[in-house]
Amino acid sequence: MTFTQIFAHRGSAGTHPENTMISFMEAARVGADGIELDVQLTKDGEVVVIHDETVDRTTNGKGFVKDYLLQELKKLDSSHKFSKEFGVTNIPTLKEVLEWMQGNSLLLNIELKNSVFFYPGLEEKTIALVRAYGMENRVIISSFNHYSIVHCYRLAPEIETAPLYRDGLYMPWVYAESIQSKAIHPSIKAAPDAIIKSSIQAGIAVRPYTINEESKMKSLYSLGCSAIITDYPEKAILIKRKIYGIH
Structure with missing residues (x-):
């Protein structure tokens, strides 16, 4: 039996500051199968997670991420609405996350945030880091910019890609195959059971x-959905264990 995997959206974003190391560590602690994060480029061309x-x-x-140097971004407090619980935390680089992941077996969904700003070189730099850390078999690259997805496949056919989309797509499995993607990452609103x-x-x-409601989690588990992306990995895992009878 294949169990539905649980990807922690921006880490455990429902309970911890999103896209921070403590959020990713929490996802690992509760037993998520993978984490999802977003990457952009700084003014000095560093791949950062925000x-x-x-x-x-x-x-x-x-201001814009692209207008900051990495050392300037690192001075910001990214604890967001969770500062009282967790104190000051900062924006990680993709390199920091990949370094930390050498000590676990989590999967990693990297979303390239290149729909508003093009970020020339983002694909190449991201792929170079994934390869440098030997993470090709553990990474899925996704984006709402499907030209970027195709570019990634051409640069690194060994790394899985998945188009992100919000609106109804006719026969999305055919579309995915046409751009050499092995998966789709739709908004749940654009993904009826059929x-x-x-x-x-x-x-x-x-x-x-982003699957946060218990009823929707249960429905997708019973459907045998490949994975869910959720802000609440611990909640998703507890529900999954009940449904599948896992102890």
Whole structure:
């Protein structure tokens, strides 16, 4: 029996500051199968882990990520709304995350945030880091920019890719195959049961986002969905264990 995998969205983002090392460590602690994170480039060309194009929402800074040098970004507090519980925490580099992952067996979904700003070289730099740490078999590269996905496949056919999308896509398994992707990462709103089933039957994994409600988790587990991407990995794991009878 194949169990639905659990990917911690930006780490354990529902309970810890998103896209920070403590959030990723929490996902590992509770037993997630993988983590999902977002990458962008700094002004000096470093690959950093942050979701928004600006630092305004998740840090005590202001402005675009692309306008900051790495050493300037590192001075910001990215504890977001969790500062009282966890104190000051900072924006990690992708290199820091990959270094930490050498000590575990988690999977890693890297989302390239290159739809608003193009970030020339983001694909090449991300792939170079993945290869440098021998993570090719543990990484999935996803993006809403599907040109970027195709570019990644051409640069590194050994690394899995998955298009992200928000709106209804007709026969998405056919589309995924056409761009050499082995999976799709749809918004759950664009992934009715029939689409999930047909995709899996066609050999294309389905990892919908962002699954936080218990009823939706149960429904996707019973459907045999390949994976879910959730802000609450611990909650998802407890529900999964009950459903599958895992102790």
